[in-house]
Amino acid sequence: MQASAATAVRDFRDDARARFLRIDPLMLVATIGLIAASIYVVGSATADDRPGDPNYYLYRQAAYAGVGFVLMLLIARLDYSRLREWKLGIYGFMIASILLVYAVGVSARGSKRAISLPFFSFQPSELGKVLLVVSLAGFIVDRIRRLGDRESTSRMVLLAVVPAMLVIGQPDLGSGLVYLAILGAILFIAGTPWTHFAALGGLAAAAIVVVVIAAPAVGVEVLKPYQKDRLTAFLTPGQNQSKEAYQVNQSLTAIGSGGKTGRGDEATQTKLDFLPEHHTDFVFSVVGEEFGFVGAALVLSLFALLIWRALRTLTIAKNFYGALVAGGITAMLMFQVFVNVGMTIGIMPITGIPLPLVSYGGSSVITTLIAIGLLQSIHAQARETAAVKRL
């Protein structure tokens, strides 16, 4: 008995080391590259924002990234499959933390999104993104044999729409849309029939018509005026006088003026504060202005690498649950990158979605690193299973 216990312990250690080595190195490279870009760009864009404290945002972002990175490595070593058992708890925690914001949240610029903690303010809607992926995938696996049912689809839709609506009510339209994108991706990977997607698309279109056209016509304003401005400003940036059109114009000017190789220290759009939110939502515009097409393309390539590796992880997952989680995370990353970058180059509306890993903000950076940790865990587990099979 004694001997076998000792052996088990040693096996476990070897196992852990091996599992660590089975993470995806390319994904790790993309992650580190994006974090490094973020710390550099956030630091240079905010050097003049707090007089006398030029490194305030730089140090904080580096600290968030450090914490997130450690979490990512820890999660990569664990077996993500356990999370399936905890789906109810995770889902409940997500809803509760979002509701808590309504009760004790701190207001910033007209919306209550965060809970104030001693060292930073925590945004449950950010962490909610990865929690939704993990719990929703769990619920779907439970109904694996009845996936074609209309009831299954509508249950999943309901499970995702509840937190999405709660978040949109904060109001945080952007995160709500990310939740819906995650729902779509998980249903898609799960094999939901095309007819269901067609029906859902029809419902969404009808909802938009009601919210934007029908309800205002009878005197009920669902969206706040600024939300409507944000959603429509990108269509006609030239003539629109609103603050949102101003932001889009300044962002386009920043990116355009970056040219091929960037303006470096002459980046007046950023340095003279013409560019709004230059360390959060519009951080990509800073990259575009300071480093030009070369820099923007490099950052995009790192995202492309990350998404490619995420999709690859999805194909090799050892179980269906892993595939669904990987799918949800891939969609979460893709949607945020496309909408955020699209916003800065004037082809998407302004929705307040951060650029994963690059935008300043602890909740967003740490959430994204947790998600990547899950992807790494799925990758490591798949490789391990494959190795065991070879034996």
Place this chain on the structure above:
Amino acid sequence: MYLDNERRPTLTPQLAFRIAVIGGVALVMFAVIFFRLWYLQVLSGDSYVAAARENRVREIKVQAPRGEIVDRHGVPLVENRHSFSIKLSPDKLPRARAERAQLYRRLGRLLGLKPQRLERRVERELRALPYSKPTVKQDVGPNYLAYVLERQNQFPGVEPESEFLRLYPEGVVGAHLFGQIGEVSPEELKEPRFNGVSIGDRVGKAGIEAEYDRFLRGRNGAARVEVDALGKLTNTLNRVQPIQGQQLRLSLDLNIQRAAQQALAGGTGRGAFAVMNVQNGEVLALGSQPSFDPNIFSKPISQKKLDALTAEELGKPLFDRAIQGGYPTGSTFKLITATAALESGLITPSTPLSDPGSLTVGGVKFENSGGVAHGVLSLVPALTVSSDVFFYQLGRDLNEKGMPLQQWAHRLGIGRRTGIDLPAESPGLLPTPAWRNALKKKDLTDRYWSVGDNINLSVGQGDLQANPLQMAVAYAAIANGGRVLRPRLGLRIEDATGRALQQLDAPTARRVKISPETRNAILEGLNGAASAPGGTSTPVFESFPIPIAGKTGTAEWTGRPDQSWYVALAPYPNPRYVVAVTDEAGGFGADTAAPMTRRILAALFDVKESGLVQGGGAPD
């Protein structure tokens, strides 16, 4: 195991297809972004660079008026005045040197400035702070503004800016206290106390303005405006209103401050005074003579005017003698010697000492001033008639291990800053053996410490350097039974209507142990000095309706007239106020400083004085 799907899922054709769809979406998405970036940055980059260069949206700072400063009754001492200044906007200045020189010539002609000087100053400021807006001239009249605004094509980059300047309605009254404001320097911006201040903002640089800057500062507003190619405002996009700084109420009493400054002005023209509440350290008046009109500092002043304010032969009006002066205090110091002798047990109030008119120690003869002999006396009469020989003996006997005289002087605040809420205080000097011996070792003086030094200190002569505020604090500590107060000027922070927002706490006092017997004996001696027959200042105060305790002092200078001192505690025997006055060349304490003190006390206690108060009395 409960997981029914633990097996690796075979990649079904359906799943493979769907993953391919997602991959396809990602591919399309990146392609769209890349093409859009290519279009924006590579194909139209140049036109965006041009757009960024002449970005038409400007943020205009709207300066917040600073908070006002009022006296203890709410009478304004420092206010704001609205004015316009002419500034240059660097990004709209002509790029060609010749055109710029032309602009400076036009401006110089219009505003009466030397074009070369203007050019040098502006270009230097722009090199140091590339995004600042250099000021051409402050406080310009409306017709100049109109002239410039109507001819924007002749004056490219020249912009008027509305500005608040400080206004001091009382002129010279309290001039030394307020200090100046000025543009924050790059070094100051790094300090935490200037958090929230940005380049070009004006902050307190000295005096009360610096000490309470965070309350007085206010928060600048901003207007985001769109301008046309000539820089003319076409559209205001949004606006953040400036918030005026908070009002500061001082403990100062304007009437007493004014009376004291008038009293000092009647002397030899160089002196200082301090009036303080003995119980809580509130300063009711504090000033230095000669004074100046602070209104000249509300805008830049010429070097010539500044030189005049610091010139030795004009009495250095900017120098605040009340907190920065360092003088021997003459016999006013005897109160400290008395405290040391009593508290260290050297004598009791009834110990008799003989005063034969002189004391010879180590071959040196120390004499009473005027050479009179007072005979045998104890402490109270010794203070009353201000016997030097009595205190010489104390000084001689206190020159022992532990140096009790220096210890007590130090405890009572001599040779250290009082801690008043003004930034530029100087500590003065309390002579000690260690100090003199260190100087001698560095060959900065001719001899080591000797008993003669202590004898000189016992009557406030020699190397001692103190100022009126320090003397006021020391006297107050003895009068209130041992609390060495930190004097203070700031009482509370208020909104513009005078409603209190925040009481400024009275700073904690240092405690020293002084027995009631010591206090009573000293006050009795000082009361005698101002009222008993033979008292040094009896002729000045015998007709004054409020009983006081007061001490004259005459500090001797070689090659210069004597310096006159007077420190009074009133009313006797339970003093509420201490008044310390000195006149640098006023002669005997009773001749100049005592009558000045009487005029200040008259203002403090609302005593109507008929006729001029004459100086005079015994030498001390």
